[in-house]
Amino acid sequence: MSATQAVNPFREGLRTQRATEPCQLIIFGASGDLTGRKLLPAIYNLAQAQLVPPSFNVVGFARQPMGDDGFRQRLKDGVAESGEVRVRDESVLESLAERCHYVAGDFKDPAAYATLKTELAQFDARYGTSGNCIFYLATPASLYSGIVEQLHAVGLTSPSGNGQSAGFTRIVVEKPFGHDLASAKALNAEMLRFVSEDQIYRIDHYLGKETVQNILVFRFSNGIFEPIWNRRYVDHVQITVAETLGIESRGAFYEETGIVRDIMQNHMLQLMSLVAMEPPQTFDARDFRDEKIRVIEAIKPLNAAPLSDVAVRGQYGPGAVAGEDAIGYREENGVAKDSITPTYAAFKCQIDNWRWAGVPFYVRSGKRLPKRISEIAVQFKEAPHLPFERSQVEAVEGNVLALRIQPDEGITLKFGAKVPGPSMRIRTVAMDFAYGATFGDEDASPYERLILDCMKGDQTLFDRADGVEAAWALVDPVLSAWEADKSVKFPNYAAGTWGPAAADELLARDGRRWRRL
Amino acid sequence: MSLKLDLPPTFTPVEVGAIEDDLAARWHTATRDGAAPAAHSSTLNLIVCVEDAAAAGEVSKVVDRLAATHPIRSLTIVSDELADDRRVAAWLGAGCAPAPAAQICSEEITLLVNPDALELNVSTVEGLLAGDLPAYFYWRGAAPTGDPLFAGLARLADKVIVDSVRFGDGPAALDTVRRLLNHRSYRFGVADLNWERTAPWREAVAACFDDPSVLALLPSLDRASVDFAGGSSPAQRPSARALLVAGWLASREARLRNRIRVRATALQELGSGRVVQVSLSSSQTMAQLALERRSSPTGIGATARDASGHTIRMWSFPASTLGEAELIHRCIDAPARDPLLEAALHHE
Numbered sequence: 001m002s003a004t005q006a007v008n009p010f011r012e013g014l015r016t017q018r019a020t021e022p023c024q025l026i027i028f029g030a031s032g033d034l035t036g037r038k039l040l041p042a043i044y045n046l047a048q049a050q051l052v053p054p055s056f057n058v059v060g061f062a063r064q065p066m067g068d069d070g071f072r073q074r075l076k077d078g079v080a081e082s083g084e085v086r087v088r089d090e091s092v093l094e095s096l097a098e099r100c101h102y103v104a105g106d107f108k109d110p111a112a113y114a115t116l117k118t119e120l121a122q123f124d125a126r127y128g129t130s131g132n133c134i135f136y137l138a139t140p141a142s143l144y145s146g147i148v149e150q151l152h153a154v155g156l157t158s159p160s161g162n163g164q165s166a167g168f169t170r171i172v173v174e175k176p177f178g179h180d181l182a183s184a185k186a187l188n189a190e191m192l193r194f195v196s197e198d199q200i201y202r203i204d205h206y207l208g209k210e211t212v213q214n215i216l217v218f219r220f221s222n223g224i225f226e227p228i229w230n231r232r233y234v235d236h237v238q239i240t241v242a243e244t245l246g247i248e249s250r251g252a253f254y255e256e257t258g259i260v261r262d263i264m265q266n267h268m269l270q271l272m273s274l275v276a277m278e279p280p281q282t283f284d285a286r287d288f289r290d291e292k293i294r295v296i297e298a299i300k301p302l303n304a305a306p307l308s309d310v311a312v313r314g315q316y317g318p319g320a321v322a323g324e325d326a327i328g329y330r331e332e333n334g335v336a337k338d339s340i341t342p343t344y345a346a347f348k349c350q351i352d353n354w355r356w357a358g359v360p361f362y363v364r365s366g367k368r369l370p371k372r373i374s375e376i377a378v379q380f381k382e383a384p385h386l387p388f389e390r391s392q393v394e395a396v397e398g399n400v401l402a403l404r405i406q407p408d409e410g411i412t413l414k415f416g417a418k419v420p421g422p423s424m425r426i427r428t429v430a431m432d433f434a435y436g437a438t439f440g441d442e443d444a445s446p447y448e449r450l451i452l453d454c455m456k457g458d459q460t461l462f463d464r465a466d467g468v469e470a471a472w473a474l475v476d477p478v479l480s481a482w483e484a485d486k487s488v489k490f491p492n493y494a495a496g497t498w499g500p501a502a503a504d505e506l507l508a509r510d511g512r513r514w515r516r517l
Numbered sequence: 518m519s520l521k522l523d524l525p526p527t528f529t530p531v532e533v534g535a536i537e538d539d540l541a542a543r544w545h546t547a548t549r550d551g552a553a554p555a556a557h558s559s560t561l562n563l564i565v566c567v568e569d570a571a572a573a574g575e576v577s578k579v580v581d582r583l584a585a586t587h588p589i590r591s592l593t594i595v596s597d598e599l600a601d602d603r604r605v606a607a608w609l610g611a612g613c614a615p616a617p618a619a620q621i622c623s624e625e626i627t628l629l630v631n632p633d634a635l636e637l638n639v640s641t642v643e644g645l646l647a648g649d650l651p652a653y654f655y656w657r658g659a660a661p662t663g664d665p666l667f668a669g670l671a672r673l674a675d676k677v678i679v680d681s682v683r684f685g686d687g688p689a690a691l692d693t694v695r696r697l698l699n700h701r702s703y704r705f706g707v708a709d710l711n712w713e714r715t716a717p718w719r720e721a722v723a724a725c726f727d728d729p730s731v732l733a734l735l736p737s738l739d740r741a742s743v744d745f746a747g748g749s750s751p752a753q754r755p756s757a758r759a760l761l762v763a764g765w766l767a768s769r770e771a772r773l774r775n776r777i778r779v780r781a782t783a784l785q786e787l788g789s790g791r792v793v794q795v796s797l798s799s800s801q802t803m804a805q806l807a808l809e810r811r812s813s814p815t816g817i818g819a820t821a822r823d824a825s826g827h828t829i830r831m832w833s834f835p836a837s838t839l840g841e842a843e844l845i846h847r848c849i850d851a852p853a854r855d856p857l858l859e860a861a862l863h864h865e
Contacts, residue, residue, distance in 0.1 A: 008726040008732055009769045010719070010770075015716075016720065016723075021727070021729075022727070050720065053724070054728065054832040090814075092835050095833055434620060436621070438621075439586075
């Protein structure tokens with residue numbers, strides 16, 4: 001061989017322009033629900049779309065004895081049962097299954113990691129994965145630092161992969177990343193003892209959603225919106241993440257979590273930062289995440305004012321959702337009869353920067369609300385002067401631009417239009433763009449997108465340590481105050497309603513109201 | 518008019534001048550009855566030109582498949598010398614794709630034209646294009662060199678799509694594509710369905726070289742071969758697809774230029790002209806990357822060997838045969854000019 005070649009000349013210009021490097025994907029918690037329901041179907045979809053590298057294999061790691069055959073059956077069952085599998089191709093499934101292996105071991109047992117290392121070396125030689133490893137920790141967050149420490153102890157966390165100079169090691173972790181600011185800082189510090197920040201991929205699957213990414217495209221590829229995307233034209237912003245479901249069978253988990261940790265600290269602040277961020281210079285991981293984090297850091301601390309002026313909590317009682325009776329939160333399995341865990345929260349946030357000074361961001365999320373809907377609504381200021389008679393314009397509302405995240409993904413712009421007829425009557429109409437009516441291809445699931453990005457080494461859509469800590473710093477005072485104040489009277493909203501009356505008052509005090517969704 | 522088009526029963530005859538009103542009424546009714554969403558999108562115009570009445574039904578099926586994923590306005594031009602040369606006959610179909618893509622709604626217009634009435638035909642099509650949307654023109658016929666209807670309709674198009682298999686499938690077919698590409702007036706250039714058929718081979722070769730250990734072999738690989746199915750009696754003339762793959766290899770790696778052999782293999786079970794094997798090898802050592810078509814499961818198998826001839830990697834790439842609608846889909850989804858095709862034709 002006369003010379004080495006660094007770039008693959010055959011890749012340029014093809015549809016898959018950035019190839020994933022050869023790698024092994026090792027899933028900790030391989031017997032768990034997330035692996036079967038989300039991760040394995042997502043990996044299959046990537047294989048079916050020929051987006052995994054040819055030199056690729058999957059290793060399941062968990063305590064439960066299963067063997068290769070058992071793990072392969074999990075893959076097949078997951079693909080069969082998943083609603084996210086688009087094309088079922090038996091030959092792809094078989095080919096992927098042949099590359100799936102299972103190693104049984106206790107996450108706390110050093111010997112299990114030594115075995116894992118030996119097995120990974122053999123798979124590496126067999127599949128040609130160049131020493132590249134992605135460790136996906138689909139486990140409780142309390143195990144993260146212990147697993148990373150054990151991987152480090154056996155030499156599996158080297159930034160350059162499994163002992164090979166060209167390789168890489170990446171660690172994927174799921175939210176919740178910490179329970180509060182102190183635990184998040186401790187967890188970051190623990191993990192960063194053994195791996196560097198650019199090896200850690202903190203998943204918030206919301207960022208993997210096509211429609212969430214479309215917020216960026218909408219804002220930064222259309223010249224007509226950015227000039228009015230500021231305090232001069234925007235009256236306020238409302239963000240809603242509403243669920244009809246209760247807590248299902250996750251009573252014990254939810255008692256420890258609540259709506260603030262489950263939604264507000266992560267998904268909600270992600271959405272808010274995408275709406276409010278400055279245009280990044282580029283969409284590389286550093287520029288993009290820098291701008292996102294700047295927004296969260298610019299939010300006025302929620303405890304700067306009396307908390308009740310800016311934050312409302314709620315918990316659902318019995319009611320009816322979607323035509324069926326629903327029990328109250330305190331009647332759910334695993335929930336204390338005197339629980340004060342919030343299932344609803346609404347915040348009024350102020351972003352202290354030049355663009356957004358004085359523009360409130362009202363954000364709300366709750367369980368057992370009347371509709372499952374996630375949307376961002378930008379309410380524009382009213383026209384400065386209306387040259388019509390008062391009776392003609394009474395029904396006119398300000399312009400609203402609503403970005404619907406789910407379901408029925410799309411964008412709606414509300415504006416006033418003349419009602420046909422001899423008199424000058426104005427009615428607000430909605431101009432609707434529906435994703436589903438325009439793009440027929442089915443979306444990739446968020447996990448597909450994020451696993452693929454991790455394989456490519458692209459951290460853009462993953463949380464960074466300082467971002468996670470900034471988000472906790474914002475909600476921590478609220479959590480502390482609410483957890484300390486046990487005098488709250490719960491339940492304070494019936495299942496199937498839009499939350500407690502105090503949430504309506506939060507806006508009413510400012511002369512506004514929540515959008516009827 | 519004695520000509521009869523084999524169109525689906527959902528198509529109804531309509532006067533050309535009434536098409537827009539008819540469409541508006543159809544959407545109004547469909548929305549009121551819940552058969553269509555309140556707002557329907559449209560992303561592009563697709564003009565399809567076929568050379569005989571018998572193909573109209575066939576094209577309608579292709580457009581239907583395409584319409585399941587693209588909200589389009591399609592204008593199928595059936596050019597037949599027996600058609601009336603003083604008026605254009607039209608049929609209209611519009612509706613929404615069946616679930617799960619039920620929100621995707623399309624408008625399908627079929628026009629029967631006499632090729633001699635050029636001005637009438639082109640102005641009719643121009644008047645029916647959905648405004649301010651890109652127009653893709655799929656010429657589903659033989660080499661259009663000198664064809665006035667092709668020239669007239671291509672003038673309306675942002676991108677021209679052809680299938681060089683219909684041009685005779687050989688070097689001459691690619692000459693025609695090359696000539697079309699030289700017409701710089703099409704904003705998005707020219708696409709060739711036959712080029713899209715080679716995509717699985719190009720993707721597979723690229724995927725093999727994504728592996729660093731195989732990429733390390735590349736400097737020693739200085740010759741290549743592309744084998745194609747030549748039918749029961751291997752033709753002397755190389756197939757367009759094989760030439761395109763060879764041109765692409767040469768355009769990507771200068772070392773291979775003038776060192777690629779294109780040869781026919783006697784294979785009766787495969788359609789003539791299909792690529793069956795691609796190989797890059799070393800003239801000095803036993804290093805080689807060989808890819809070959811496999812039938813069970815359908816796909817491409819690949820093997821990389823090092824300088825000593827030892828196998829270092831083996832892969833299997835699933836690859837299903839793409840239908841006409843899927844190939845057009847690929848051309849539409851990449852609206853820009855295709856520099857790879859242009860380079861492949863340059864080096865072919």
